[in-house]
Amino acid sequence: MNTYNSLFESLWRDYTTRNPIAGDIYKLFAAEGENVVNDHIAFRTFDHPRINIDVLSRWFLNIGYEARGEYFFEDKHLFARHFEHRDIENAPRVFISQLICSHFSNYLQNTVSELVQQVPDKLLQSPEILVAGNVWETLPSHETYNQLRQESEYAAWLYLWGFTVNHFTVSVSHLNKLGSIEKTNEFLKHKGFVLNNSGGEIKGSPAELLEQSSTKANIVKHRFLEGEFEVPVTYYEFARRYPDIDGKLYRGFIAKSADKIFESTNYYSK
Ligand code: NI
Secondary structure, eight states, X not given: OOSHHHHHHHHHHHHHHHOHHHHHHHHHHHHTTOXXXXXXXXXXEESOTTTSHHHHHHHHHTTTEEEEEEEEETTTTEEEEEEEEXXXXXXXXEEEEEEOGGGSOHHHHHHHHHHXXXXXXXXXXXXXXXXXXXXXXSSOOHXXXXXXHHHOHHHHHHHXXXXXXXXXXXEGGGOSTTOSHHHHHHHHHHTTXXXXXXXXXXXXXXXXXXXXXXXOOOEEEEEETTEEEEEEOOOOEEEEEOBOTTSSBOOSOOHHHHHHHGGGGSOOOO
């Protein structure tokens, strides 16, 4: 996982194992003759110095990425940064967010610090952390999961899944036949996929230079201390970028839209 190709291959393998729906959609696009370009990938973490954005981003900086935009999500109490590759054209952006734990209850803060202490030192020195998954609980507690959800769906998701790509994103701007978000959404719904409707199916607008949509996270049966429960895992995102006044495709993110996209992994039952 020390080169651009090996890192992204590992991430894609990890992601499609957790979310086979994304692999299915990718194959459907390929079967339509589309060349699927990856717009961005995203990671989630806590703002604890052991595992924050600086720690996770290191492995991308090592292969030629640079920090670009910064974002605050007031309602969700998140800070995020996006990274772009210096040289590789069409390399996916990397979007890493972290939960601002001090904004939450003592319960959440104590739970998070206990979890973070359990991350092995050795893992913090290796890019394997990016696909390590849940490194803190061999068997998570459904009660803790639900209690975290009361305060932050994001925290509950991280508690359960740990370090893994939260989502990949198809660049709709690079799709030839399905070149608009509307057409892409119709295609997906026609094939039976469920889209995240929070804030409307399409987030953003041509005026904002970025439109996004996403599937709802897939649901799996997961083992907890208290037994088996169905929980959401990850989603696949679709993004169409528009050219700015210089004629170049917009490169950043729109906080208002991303705020709603985060909700793609909110708990729901089928
Ligand atoms: Ni995204």
